[in-house]
Amino acid sequence: MRANKIYFNNSRALPILTEFRVPAVFFVSSGHVKEGKAFWWDAAYREMRRRGIPQKKIYQRFAELKQMKTADAEAQIENEFGAKALVPVGDLDRPFNPVELKGLARHPLVSVGNHTSDHAILSNYSDDEARAQIQSAQDDILVMTGKAAVKAGVGGEVLCNIW
Helix, strand or coil, X not given: CEECCCEHHHHHHHHHHHHHXXXXXXXXXXXXXXXXXXCHHHHHHHHHHHCCXXXXXXXXXXXXXXXXXXXXXXXXXXXXXXXXXXXXXXXXXXECCHHHHHHXXXXXXXXXXXXXXCCCCHHHCCHHHHHHHHHHHHHHHHHHHCCCCECCEECCEECCCCC
């Protein structure tokens, strides 16, 4: 099993993984874990729906935000919806914290993967910035869990091997 964007509620899967002995890789955006902040798209969706913005306009806004670096998109969200917009409102939109992530990483069926430092859309970054995003997350994951992040691949093919 592969879990993208590691939310705390992913921990609900552990009893099922254990019962059926299913290995899982949880891909971590390390900056979100360290800072305890919501992903910008969750915050934007929540705030836009609260304001009654139609779905079509939300998707249009997302298309604009996805063209930005993460910090710029987050700044836009905070500008539009307030300084607390990126504060998670519950277990459904919050990442693991570092202590929880360390506990998850200890599970014998769980591996932790690298999903960049701030869930970057790497095509919005220079090569050097992309490498820094990946390396920063690699370093953070090692510090937080005591284990190196796994490399993602399909059928034995390494999808990302630049660290």
